[in-house]
Amino acid sequence: MKAVTINSYGETPKLTDVPEPKVGPDSVLIRVKAAGVNPVDWKITAGYLDPVLQTNFPLIPGWDVAGVVEAVGPAITEFAPGDEVIGYNRQDVAQFGTYAELVAAPVRTLARKPASLSWQQAAGVPLAGLTAYQALRAAGAAKGDTVLVHAAAGGVGSFAVQIAAARGARVIGTASERNHGYLRSLGAEPVTYGDGLADRVRELAPEGVDAALDFVGGDAIPASLDLAKSAARVVSVVDPGIAGSGGRYVFVRPDAADLTALGELADAGKLTVNVDKELPLEQVAEAFRLSQEGRTRGKIVLTV
Structure with missing residues (x-):
């Protein structure tokens, strides 16, 4: 072969x-x-x-x-x-x-x-969808929450936006300006990443966010810890060191039940x-x- x-x-x-x-x-x-x-x-x-x-x-x-x-x-x-x-x-x-x-x-x-x-x-x-699904579970993202997703237009981030929105959460996603329209189509309110990110997020969510998902590392972690109401609901799939600040690190694992749930979301028209x-x-x-x-x-x- x-x-x-x-x-x-x-x-x-x-x-x-x-x-x-x-x-x-x-x-x-x-x-x-x-x-x-x-x-x-x-x-x-x-x-x-x-x-x-x-x-x-x-x-x-x-x-x-x-x-x-x-x-x-x-x-x-x-x-x-x-x-x-x-x-x-x-x-x-x-x-x-x-x-x-x-x-x-x-x-x-x-x-x-x-x-x-x-x-x-x-x-x-599989990999990207499971990463997003398991990160959202670790963050406890649920209906009524405001969830911040970093690198929201990427492979993992675009899944996280849709899954969180399907759960009834309000989603704020970071991306370059060229991807803002794409994020809106997925159900997120876009903000541009870079210097001053926390201030831009607070313009949309003055009281901060309930949960934050880091799919990029770097400055996203301190910004997330500043914005989240609880460090325990800040999740990174990039930097294991986040645990030292009270957050959670997630390394994706194969899971047939989680993968089946993603398929069900797709067939229900909630995930593309x-x-x-x-x-x-x-x-x-x-x-x-x-x-x-x-x-x-x-x-x-x-x-x-």
Whole structure:
């Protein structure tokens, strides 16, 4: 089968021929339709996660997948061949990722594909959607709250805005001015990031915010701690050091129930996915370049 591989850290990923994956007892073999691109993918190939994540070569990158079940392991009862699924295929060892024609994914990482989304949109849901969903849960975001979302036009932030709005929260989102219209379309009140951010937020919410989600790091954390009524409801997915200030750090994890909930929101018309760039699998290097620039609005997706 065809898959994107590298043989050492820092190597340019390229499309090669590799053996088809074996299907373990608790795994599902998926014929990939599309694979979402996330910053963690190129960070792994560059070696940035080597201190914390065992990586074996040749490495197939990618954690997000949308595709059709080809076969199931003997312990699997949740899915059958022909089912359409999405998954956050993060395993304890990085080696067999989703930038491939076929991938064997643990059943704990999978949910049914939302019928209302295209393959490309569905592939953009897992990592970013779960990150937003789990961060909002950690912040206790609920109906009637005012929630501040940093980097609200990005892949994770755009999910957080929609999920919070679906829960009945008022959402204030930071973004560059070119993305303000996009944020309004998602249900957020936009503010420009940068110097004076806290003052601009207080113009909209004079008493501060109930919860704040940091998806960018840097100055967003002190601004959030200044604006939030309780530091315990300030959540960062970027900086573990926030715990020292009373906030919470969230590292996304695969969760089939959470992924199913995201799909239900999509099929209820409360969650959509903006695919900023769609590229064929062989153009993975270009996808990584665009991701590294950090200027995409929504998701980058590889099609198989």
